[in-house]
Amino acid sequence: MDSRKDYRAPLSQQPLTIEKPTDLTAIGGTITVEINEKKVVVPLGTTILDACKMAGISIPTLCHHEDLCIAGVCRICVVEVEGMRTLQASCAFPITAPIKIKTSTSMVRKARRHIIDLMLSEHYGECYSCVRNGNCELQTLAKEYGVDNYTFGHVEKPRYEVDRSSYSVIRDMSKCILCKRCVRTCIDLQEVGVLESIGRGDATHISTFLEKPLSDVICINCGQCINRCPTAALRANDPSDEIWRAIDDPKKHVVIQTAPSPRAAICEEFGMEAGTSLTQELNTALKRIGFDKVFDTNFTADLTIIEEGTELVIRLYKALVGKDASVSLPQFTSCSPGWVKYLEHYYPEYLDNLSSAKSPQQMFGSLIKTFYAEKNGVDPADIVSVALMPCSAKKFECNRPEMVDSGYKDVDYGLTTREMAKMIKEAGINLPEMPKSHFDNPFGEASGAGLIFGATGGVMEAAIRTIVEFITGAKAEDVFANANVLDVRGFEGIKYMEIPLGDTFGPVPGLISHLVPNWDWLKGATLKVAVAHGTANAKKVMDDIKAGGKFSECHFIEFMACPGGCLGGGGQPIPTTPEIREKRAKAIYAEDESLELRKSHENPNVIKLYEEFLTEGPCSHLSHKLLHTHYLKRGKYII
Amino acid sequence: MLILEKNAMTEEIEKLVEKYGPERSSLLPILQDIQRDHKSIPDFAQQEVARLLDIHPVEVFSVISFYSFLNTEPKGKFIVRLCQTITCDIKGKERIAQAIERELGISFGETTKDNKYTLEFANCLGMCDQGPAMLINDMVYANLTPEKAVKILKGVK
Numbered sequence: 001m002d003s004r005k006d007y008r009a010p011l012s013q014q015p016l017t018i019e020k021p022t023d024l025t026a027i028g029g030t031i032t033v034e035i036n037e038k039k040v041v042v043p044l045g046t047t048i049l050d051a052c053k054m055a056g057i058s059i060p061t062l063c064h065h066e067d068l069c070i071a072g073v074c075r076i077c078v079v080e081v082e083g084m085r086t087l088q089a090s091c092a093f094p095i096t097a098p099i100k101i102k103t104s105t106s107m108v109r110k111a112r113r114h115i116i117d118l119m120l121s122e123h124y125g126e127c128y129s130c131v132r133n134g135n136c137e138l139q140t141l142a143k144e145y146g147v148d149n150y151t152f153g154h155v156e157k158p159r160y161e162v163d164r165s166s167y168s169v170i171r172d173m174s175k176c177i178l179c180k181r182c183v184r185t186c187i188d189l190q191e192v193g194v195l196e197s198i199g200r201g202d203a204t205h206i207s208t209f210l211e212k213p214l215s216d217v218i219c220i221n222c223g224q225c226i227n228r229c230p231t232a233a234l235r236a237n238d239p240s241d242e243i244w245r246a247i248d249d250p251k252k253h254v255v256i257q258t259a260p261s262p263r264a265a266i267c268e269e270f271g272m273e274a275g276t277s278l279t280q281e282l283n284t285a286l287k288r289i290g291f292d293k294v295f296d297t298n299f300t301a302d303l304t305i306i307e308e309g310t311e312l313v314i315r316l317y318k319a320l321v322g323k324d325a326s327v328s329l330p331q332f333t334s335c336s337p338g339w340v341k342y343l344e345h346y347y348p349e350y351l352d353n354l355s356s357a358k359s360p361q362q363m364f365g366s367l368i369k370t371f372y373a374e375k376n377g378v379d380p381a382d383i384v385s386v387a388l389m390p391c392s393a394k395k396f397e398c399n400r401p402e403m404v405d406s407g408y409k410d411v412d413y414g415l416t417t418r419e420m421a422k423m424i425k426e427a428g429i430n431l432p433e434m435p436k437s438h439f440d441n442p443f444g445e446a447s448g449a450g451l452i453f454g455a456t457g458g459v460m461e462a463a464i465r466t467i468v469e470f471i472t473g474a475k476a477e478d479v480f481a482n483a484n485v486l487d488v489r490g491f492e493g494i495k496y497m498e499i500p501l502g503d504t505f506g507p508v509p510g511l512i513s514h515l516v517p518n519w520d521w522l523k524g525a526t527l528k529v530a531v532a533h534g535t536a537n538a539k540k541v542m543d544d545i546k547a548g549g550k551f552s553e554c555h556f557i558e559f560m561a562c563p564g565g566c567l568g569g570g571g572q573p574i575p576t577t578p579e580i581r582e583k584r585a586k587a588i589y590a591e592d593e594s595l596e597l598r599k600s601h602e603n604p605n606v607i608k609l610y611e612e613f614l615t616e617g618p619c620s621h622l623s624h625k626l627l628h629t630h631y632l633k634r635g636k637y638i639i
Numbered sequence: 640m641l642i643l644e645k646n647a648m649t650e651e652i653e654k655l656v657e658k659y660g661p662e663r664s665s666l667l668p669i670l671q672d673i674q675r676d677h678k679s680i681p682d683f684a685q686q687e688v689a690r691l692l693d694i695h696p697v698e699v700f701s702v703i704s705f706y707s708f709l710n711t712e713p714k715g716k717f718i719v720r721l722c723q724t725i726t727c728d729i730k731g732k733e734r735i736a737q738a739i740e741r742e743l744g745i746s747f748g749e750t751t752k753d754n755k756y757t758l759e760f761a762n763c764l765g766m767c768d769q770g771p772a773m774l775i776n777d778m779v780y781a782n783l784t785p786e787k788a789v790k791i792l793k794g795v796k
């Protein structure tokens with residue numbers, strides 16, 4: 001029975017438990033193959049594709065993706081293997097014998113050209129008006145292989161209706177080439193299971209359960225499928241035209257908040273090496289485009305830490321001192337809208353565990369149209385609030401009907417990194433050349449803790465920095481070297497950490513002194529936390545909690561819907577690979593370390609907000625009205 | 640679907656899962672049993688099968704859409720499948736098709752109003768030496784002539 005749990009995960013997705021031998025030649029684990037008459041030594045079982053990569057020979061791929069299991073369906077990567085009757089798909093051919101491979105014979109070239117021609121014969125796409133123009137893998141291949149006419153014809157009319165039902169993802173199956181990357185993403189990588197291939201033969205197409213529109217099925221809007229689609233069959237719902245209209249309207253006061261992840265990734269859209277932070281250049285560019293104010297989402301990330309941390313303290317206090325059995329622990333983070341919707345669908349019975357704090361985006365939304373509007377004397381009805389996010393689920397989140405706590409739609413538009421880059425280019429701005437400038441006040445200053453929200457483990461690290469200081473009174477820098485909580489960093493699927501709180505406590509900080517009298521009730525306690533990213537990993541943790549395992553004893557668990565956290569989000573530049581994710585994470589952590597201010601509770605603007613506006617402190621009546629929300633038990637049945 | 644019907648369906652599927660085991664590989668036999676007993680696999684049944692086998696409903700739907708002998712919408716009591724592959728085609732499948740269509744008053748792909756007959760084309764039935772051939776539910780009829788086909792249709796109960 002146990003083995004069945006991992007049954008669906010393809011081998012490539014499962015962690016390798018056997019230690020890899022360091023010296024492969026010593027155990028005879030290598031093999032010499034000849035690629036284009038060049039000898040290459042590779043580990044046994046390497047695919048031809050990987051062997052070619054090692055030998056510096058490029059092979060075109062379409063259905064292959066580093067994050068996904070091997071499919072071998074598109075056949076574009078075919079090569080000739082000596083002694084074999086037919087061409088072999090190199091991505092799905094493990095080398096087990098000293099074979100001779102040829103990658104550019106006339107047969108291979110002809111086959112590849114025919115495969116592209118066949119795909120084009122069914123791919124309806126007007127390249128000029130396509131959102132992926134210039135970044136389309138099919139277009140690139142057609143150019144590379146010199147497609148100059150449609151050998152097998154070309155579709156003149158779209159074959160399918162475009163599905164625009166979802167707030168986040170638009171599905172245009174006329175552009176689909178059936179590589180099934182989205183299917184593997186949705187089922188294997190994310191375990192959400194929205195898309196599958198329906199039908200057979202030439203009637204095959206990718207669709208949802210009962211071919212329903214995307215808004216009617218259990219889609220969590222994570223947008224990972226968009227990020228892996230080689231063409232524009234899946235794309236994000238782009239609000240940039242509406243935003244331009246708002247900018248052009250002199251009556252409207254257009255403000256934008258920028259999340260940490262797009263700043264670390266937008267450079268890729270401008271042809272730069274991944275992992276270059278363009279935070280301050282972006283500020284200038286946004287001002288030049290015409291946004292009236294540019295704010296930093298990290299500010300509300302700091303606020304989230306205070307609110308969520310306080311909520312955790314209240315829950316722990318109620319459970320440990322009040323012996324209140326109705327308190328739900330562990331507490332889950334609620335920053336990732338994809339994860340929130342996943343929980344609403346798949347584990348609605350655990351919604352009480354979800355922190356009631358809104359995500360930083362929505363907190364900002366309600367503060368802009370209340371606190372900021374009041375302070376600057378702007379009519380909130382005239383404010384258009386835009387959020388630059390690495391995420392397609394944020395588009396859904398800002399359209400949730402309950403997100404109107406300011407009396408208006410809290411956040412008007414969610415914009416992804418790709419769409420922002422498009423807007424910047426449209427304005428004729430070369431982002432890397434922009435002069436640097438700072439964020440606007442009153443939300444201008446933010447801590448490094450808010451910044452690392454963009455990487456998996458970041459919310460937890462930020463929370464640990466604050467909670468440890470709150471409780472023990474010791475400086476986070478003294479507890480963790482350089483205040484870096486390394487145990488929760490990294491791309492391991494599920495991370496677990498225990499923090500013994502010891503016996504010496506500091507005084508209760510003024511901010512929450514009205515909630516708990518002292519810390520004595522935590523004597524000798526150990527804070528147990530966990531981090532999971534990607535909903536497939538979240539599912540493992542949730543199943544463990546359901547079974548009463550290790551994670552059910554945790555106190556606080558961070559969940560992120562996307563692999564790698566926000567920096568690998570569905571709105572980030574395409575492609576996103578493990579390597580690129582790592583570079584983006586490095587950029588984020590480096591920026592955090594370069595900052596003076598690295599702890600949420602030390603953010604002077606947050607302190608000021610609690611002094612001036614939310615005077616009753618965190619988790620008070622007003623903060624509950626503006627900064628907290630409730631969730632919906634959606635369940636997984638589709639009627 | 641009424642709640643009572645739903646509960647009955649759930650119970651039935653639970654029994655089937657117990658019979659074939661909660662493995663992914665039990666999906667087809669379970670679907671075939673539901674198809675046999677209900678003449679179709681309703682939406683609710685698909686979701687229940689998915690829940691009990693711990694897979695996604697869309698995967699169940701994908702499998703159903705792949706096989707011609709599994710369907711999500713109810714069809715007629717007798718499903719007439721006329722072979723359309725090359726040998727039967729040469730041997731006069733078209734005349735048989737016309738005769739059946741005229742007799743039942745529907746065209747291929749449709750179901751009669753009384754839900755008795757559904758007309759479909761099928762690919763090779765393996766009766767190439769005795770074509771043209773057709774399948775009514777599980778029964779094969781070969782060496783058809785238009786008259787014979789109509790007679791067979793009238794005779795099925």
